[in-house]
Every structure is written in structure tokens, then in C-alpha cells.
Amino acid sequence: MALLESLPTAALAGTILCLSWLILGPLLTRSSLDNLPGPPAESWFIGNLRQFFALNPWEFREELARKYPRVSALHAPFGFKWVHVWDPKAFHAMFVKDQDVFEEPLLALRVVLGPGLLGTQGEQHRRQRKMLNPVFSTKHLREMTPIFYSVVHKTRDAILQRVRAGPKDGVELDMLSWMGRTTLEVLGQAGLGYSFDPLTEDRPDEFANAVKDLFPQLAKTGILRLLLPYVLDLGTASFRRRVVELLPNKRVQRLKDISDIMHERSVLIFNEKKAALEKGDDALKHQVGEGRDIMSILLRANIMAAEQDKLPDEELIAQVSTMVLAGMDTTANSLARVLQLLAEHPDVQEKLREEVISAAETEDIDGTIDFDKLMDGLPYMDAVCRETLRVSPGVAALFRITTRDTVMPLMEPIRMRDGTLSNALHIPKNARVIANITACNRDPALWGPDADEWRPSRWLEPLPRELEEAHIPGVYSHLMTFIAGSRACIGFKLAQVEIKTVLFVLLQHFRFEPTGKPIQWNSAAVQYPSVGTGAEPEMPLRVIALRP
Template sequence: MTPLQQLLAGALALYAAWRVVRMLFSKSPVDNIPGPDSESYLTGNMNQFKQDRWGFQEQHVRTYGRLFKFHGLFNAPWLYTYDPRAMHSIYVKDQDVYEENDVILASFHTALGPGLLATVEKQHRRQRKILNPVFSAKHLRDVTPIFNDIINRLQVAISSRVKTGTQEIDVLGWMGRTALELIGQGGLGHSFDPLTHDVADEFAESVKAYFPVMHQLEVIRLVLPRVYQLGPAALRRKLLELIPFGPVQRMIKISDALHTTSLEIYHEKKAALEKGDEAMKQQVGEGKDIMSVLLRENMVASEEDRLTDEEVVAQVSTLVLAAMDTTSNALARIFSLLSEHPDVQEKLREELVQARDDGTGKLRDLNYDEVMELPYLDAVCRESLRRYPPVTHLMREVTKDAMLPLSEPITGRDGQPLHSIPVTKGMRIFTDVIASNCNKELWGEDADEWKPERWLKPLPRALEDAHIPGVYSHLMTFIGGARACIGFKFSQLEMKVVLASLLPAFKFEPTGKPIYWNAAGVAYPSASKGSRKPELPLNVTLLL
């Protein structure tokens, strides 16, 4: 180690020791909240949470209910909840009190720049104000033909691999490539993958590697907020380059690749925009993509609302990163479920074939309104996003002391009812998306079952009265409030166009191999519990 590296390691060790001592001798206002005992003064309950997140969620939600305490790093008291009123306070009513954690913000800012995932308060609101119009129904109608063209190429690519009979296909791999191309052309006006043949793309590989590598940096990320305060960007980068840890150096390369391509796309789009409408029509996406629309909106925005060049460039990687993993894994989950429920798959296929019939027996592409209004397709998508949300947990940090209200009182360790919970600055609160989406008190006793038909009849009155703060169908899948997923309608369109195109053409069946869904930042499938390789092998048969 160099002297500077030794200094950094020593500083990290001192910080960890200070946090442990602080937790040992301090009292917390949530000591009366029930929850599991801490397993370690250093890691609290986090090892159990990370090693078996599904088991942790199921066991403790069943044992403690809508809100409980558990212990985070350095034994810090954290809260875990899916109480509707508490979530409404966190994400809507008192959202300024419950902000993104500074570690997450610093991680996104360091790797991606000041994009939507890395900003808060006034800057975040200003960015959303500019970005909101580009996700309107009008613009989604414009990109639907682009989506149809991409999925038609995907259909040709898969057909060429199964034309001789049923073949095992990695559906997740194809959904990842497709999601990247959909956000590439529809979002950035840039093509990353022709789909009809394999090509190497450093940007695509960097996007795919981002979350797995970031997952390896959980300890290092704790000091990022402090590093971010140390002088100019050049100094901060030099400090990170000195850290002798492979994943740190890999993340630097990922960040460089994302920034380089983002900058190229930005300059390409800006140059075409300055040349006029005719030049935009020659671009991928014909100027209808989100980035082209964003640049036009930004040009006419008022001085106080206009985004800087740095902010616009940061949106490129941010949009791709936010859209690719979530959409591809959500689609993989739907295809997996349809393979396990052939009756649902066939019923959905019949609806799609009927809707796409052009009157001569041939299948046509559906426009935006047609694909969004198909009832059973909508039911399958909603139920899949309800029961199996790609992002299963959310975290917020308390910015100032407050009282967190509850829908109904819980019983404290002292046996007394608690109608609200005192929270203090710096405390972290986890909200459980799955537990909220599958709350039997609201959805009924069959809440844990995957039943698309539930969306074809009125939803339970208790659910409507609970006022879940999500922006989508009484679900927390796309969150709610000022940090709700800005592209959730874009994602829905992607999923529906993919299903509408592929299901009439192919039948999907299980291979017999066990499929395990890994609990990560975005849940992903692998062919065994011990494997970390993302894949979803399914048997695919050509029907057309």
C-alpha cells in the first residue's frame, strides 16, 4: 500500500469504530418498537437481510406486521414498514422529511453525474419539470411504431433459432437486449443492438454490469458522501483510483464508458437539432425519441428551468440504467409465469391474435391506444407487477425529527399501543413493496396468488380506502410522490408491445430446470439458487 492508501484505510477503520461506539452508548426513541434482535454490533441484521432477503421479508412481516425495527450497519436502529399511512407520509405528505439516502445519491452522482437519480429538492423538481412532458401519451404514441419495428426484428431473430423445432432460449438475455434497444431508439434516438445478429457494445455491457458491480461496493459506498465533499472532481477521481479494490476500478471504467457514450449521443442530437427538422428526421427515431424532445423542450424553457449541458448528458445514462434492468426482468418474470400457467398464456394469445387480425388472417401491428386498452393483456401486466415487482424494497433517510403516523396502532415492547412513531434525523426507513402489494388486509386472502382475473372485476373496497400512495393501480411498484418512476408509462408500453408481438408467434414452456429469483436491487432469475448468472431458460416453439 502507498502512504495515501494506508491513510484512506485508516480513516475508514476509524469511521467504523466511531459508529460502533456511538451505537453502543446511545439510546434511540424507537427502542420500544418490536423487531428482531441484532446479530452483530457491526452489521446488525444486514447479513440476514442480504443473504436471504425473501426469507427475511416473509418471516419478519409475518411475525411483526406492518411496522417493526431492525438493525442496520453499525447496529443503527432502522424501521421496516408497509403501513399505508406511513408510506403516504414518507412518499407524499411529508416527502421532504424522508429523502433519498446520501450514500445512494453520491453513488449515482459519482458514476452518472447530476441526473434525475442523483439530485434532490429544487434541482430534482426542475429536472422533472423538463422531463415530464417527454413521457406524455402524445410522445408515447409517436414511439409506438419504433417499438413495433424493434420487436418485429426480435421476432425474426428468435424465429431463426427455433425454426427447426422447440429450442431452449435464454429469454432474459433477449429481453435485456430488447429493453436496451427500446430505450436506445425510443429514449435516446440511438441504436445499440440490431438484434438480428450479435454485436459488442461497451455502453451496453457497462449498463448491464453497473448494478452487479455496485452491489460489491456496499462498504466502500459508505464513505462516498464524504469523498464527494473533498475538493474538485479531479481530486475525487484520483482518490478513488488509489483504492486497491477490483470492483472500484471496474466501476471507474463503467462510469467512463457511460459518460463517453452519453456525451457522444448528446452532441449528435444537439447538432442535428441545430440543423433543423430535416436533419432530425434522418436520425434514429426520426426526432421523436425522448432525448430529441428533451433538447427541444430545454431550448424553449425559461432560464431558471433550463437544464445545464452536464445535467442533460447525465440523463442519458440515467434513463437507460433506470429502464433497462427493471423492464427486462419484469418481462422475463411475465414469460416465466405464462410458461407455468399455460391456460393464461393461451387466453392471452387468443386476445392478442384477435386484436391483431387485419381481416385477412394476417397479423398487423397495434397502435398505442389499441395495445394499451386490451383488458386481459393489461390484467396480466398489472398482476405480474403487483405480485412480483422488479424492485422489492425502497429506502429513505429522515432529514429532521418527526412523527411517522400509522393506519392502525401497533403494540410496543412495553405492551402499550403506538399510534405514531418518533423518527430522528439520519434514521433509515425501508418500505416493503411486495408486502404492500400483497397485503391480505387490503387485497384479500388470495393476495399471495398470481391471478390476472382479479383485475377484470372491481377491486376490494378496503384497498381503495387505504389510499396507497403509488402512482399505478394502488401499487407501490413505481413508488409515488415527487420521486415516483417518471417512465412508468413508457415501461408499460414496452412490456405490452413485446407481449403483443411475441405471444402470437411463440409458445413458451418450462425446461424442467429450477428457476431461482435472486433478491438484488432488481430481482433477477438464475438457473439455480447458487448461481449469480442472470438467465431464464425456457423452451420456445414457433407457432407462425
């Protein structure tokens, strides 16, 4: 009884101590980050974080990149400091050389998705990556290209049906929705041997809606996610589940529902695939993908792997949702961005169409070309894709937390607040670091004074010497869009094939024009377009059939 009576007092004392540390901690302790230049805080309570994480933060982020050096300090709540960086040499340390020091905060994704590639660290992540690497190879992508064409042709036919039923001057369609449905079906058939959407009628898919809603919901629960490290090990899993169910927060409940939906479908797909595999190759040939899909190959490889390399069922199931989440919105939103830019630049669209039609007529294979010509034989297509991924990376910023004190090297010295020059920075343990991918991709010192301009022709010219000498560590074309190191996007080649296949097919049949509606790109884990700020994700474009 005495213990129970003392609990409220202890809880109150603990709360007071925590609040006291939040208020007095930054005042009583000095940090090496205090000497970093950076913008003034909007307020002591919120710092700069509301500005940086706003739905429309682009003006503030541009000011950060142009007014302050490549490494600067952002004010966090209660007087703490975060590090904002877009220096190529610092990126090499963060993502390659010292990636174990700059750890990705993954708890939220692990809770929602399970222990898949996006939710694991260290040896567990390396083991999964080793198993998955072969199925994302160029050789395997070449073999899967017919699946890509098959799905995109269904999209073409569905759009053509709607356009022909409308007026001759075109029909307004939400191309973000169509690109989302297309990428989900490509990932379903090529990745999982499973069909999510026949692309013949407008019908909602619960799994697709859950995937599309995950990143926006995570963005809306940022403060709550900061509590995860402190509550994740409380009690049993069933106890924690019950606590979540009782929380009177609509966003938390939506995240719970999303997690449940994705897990249930993942288990269903995994069990179907495993059962077919146990029946032999003949059973697999009667499934979607005919056993050539990534999941089938992964399961076969897992059976043949050495015991220490095998992935347990829990990790294999988690790869299903992980594969879809990592590849759906990122690719669909990039495709929507390309189509928007082509609509706004009709001269570029027409030049690209001429290249596409010429290649299609030369091959004369039902309007398709083989994998090698698609990837390496269309220089203007390649330029358009590279330039779009440069100026508009799907993931505009990434986050890391230092696991120990470390030194961050810099490409060029920066002037500190006290007037001294520094070519390396001491970063304390548990510091939060924001990697600004967009700022690095648009650095005018490396890309020239028109770095913010979408100009595909720059890729048909010699690249600037400054860019070559910067040694940007990204895995793709001097860009950080797909990041670097062992946590680089494992499916970046798959995304390129998918984007090029969609453009190659659609540009032979349609012209895209703006509707006049104001399109706003909103900040989230994967940035997305809407009509006006904060509205539902959509990209309305006027679509006109070239041959009515």
C-alpha cells in the same frame, strides 16, 4: 516537521474515537426506535442486514411482513437500528407529504451517472422533472408506438430464425438477454434517437454490458458506499479520480469503468443529437427516430425554455445514461418474469394468446393494433401485466434517510415492545428507513388470503374494499411498484407500452415452456433471475414456433 510527526498520533486518536462511538454509542444513547418490535439480531456486528440484503432474502423478508407489524425495527451493525416499513399511510408521508424529510440517498448514483434525474434532489430535481414530464405523456407515447413495434418485430424475426434452425420441439433461449437487448434498443430509438443493437446477430455491446452490470456492482459495494458522504468533497475532482484509480478493489475499479463507459457514450449521443438539431429539422429526420425521440424533443424544449428553467449540458448529458439505466433492467426483468410465469401457467398463456390473436385478426394491420387498443382494449393482457408488477416489482425495496426528527403516521396502531399501542412513531434525524415495496403489494389484509399468489383474474373482479380504503399512494393501480410523489417513476407509462407491445407480438408467434432448470430470483437494486443462486443473470425458456 512537528506537524508531520503528530499526524499518525492524531489519526490513531481519531480512529479510536470513531470505534469507541460505534461500540458505545448505541449503549449510551436511547432512541425512540428501541421500543419498536422486530426480529432478533443475527449478530451485534452485522445485525439483520446480512439476512435482509442476501441474494436470496425472500424467506426472511416474508417473515418480517407476516410476523411483525407494518413498521418494525431492523438491527443494523454495531447495535444501531433501522426502520422497516410497508404501511400505506406511512408511505404517503414518506413519498408524498413529507418527501423532503425522507430523503433518497443518491450519492452513489450521482457519482456514477452525473446530475441526471436519478442523481438530483430538491429544486434541481424539480426543474429537470418539469422539463421531462411532457415527453413521457400519453400523447407522445401514442406517437412513438410505431417505433416500439419496429424494434419488437426485429426481435421476433431474430428469435424465429433461431427457433426454426433448431429441433421441432423448441429451442432453449435466454429470454432475459433477448428482453434486455429489446428494451435497450427501444430506449435507444424512442428515447435517444440512437441504435445500440440491430438485433440481427449475437454481438456484445459495451454500453449494454455496463448498464446491466451497474446495479449488481453497486449491491456488492454497499459498505464502501457508506463512506461516500465523508470523502466526496476531499480535494479536487482529479485528485479523487486518482485515489479511486489506486484503490486495490476489483469492484470499485469495475464501477469506475462502468461510469466511464456510460459517460463516454452519453457524451457521444448528446453531441450527435445537438449537432443534428443545429442543422435543422431536416437533419433530424435522417436520424434514428426522425426527431420524434425523447432526447430530440427535450433539447428543443430546452432551447425554448425560460432562462431560469434551462438545463445545462452537464445535466442533459446525464439524462442519457439515466434514461437507459432507469428503463432497461427494470422493464427487461419484468418481461422475463412475465414470460416465466406464462410458461409455468400454460392455461393463462393460452387464454392471453387467444385475446391477442383475436385482436390482431380484427385489426389486420400486420399483426399490430393501435396504441389505444393496446393499452385499453385488452383486459386480460392488462390483468396479466398488473398482477406480475404486483407480486414481483422490479425494485423490491427503497431506502430513505430522515433529514430531521419527524412523526410517521400509521394506518393501524401497532403494539410496541413495552406493550403500549401507538398510531404514530417518532423517527429521529438521520434514521435509515427501508420501504418494503413487495410487502405492501402483497399485504393479505388488503389483497385477501391469496395475496402471495399470481392470479391475473383478480383484476377482472371487484377489488377488495379494504384495498380501496387503504388509499395506497402509488401512481399505478393501488401498487407501490412505481412508487409515488414527485420521485415516482417518470417512465412508468412507457414501461407499460413496452411490455404490452412485446407480449402482443411474441405471443402471436411463440409458445414458451419451462426448461426444468431451477430459476432463482436474486435481490439487487433491480431483482434479476439466474439458474441457481448468485449465478450470472439469465432466464432460459424453451421457445416453440406456433407456425414452423
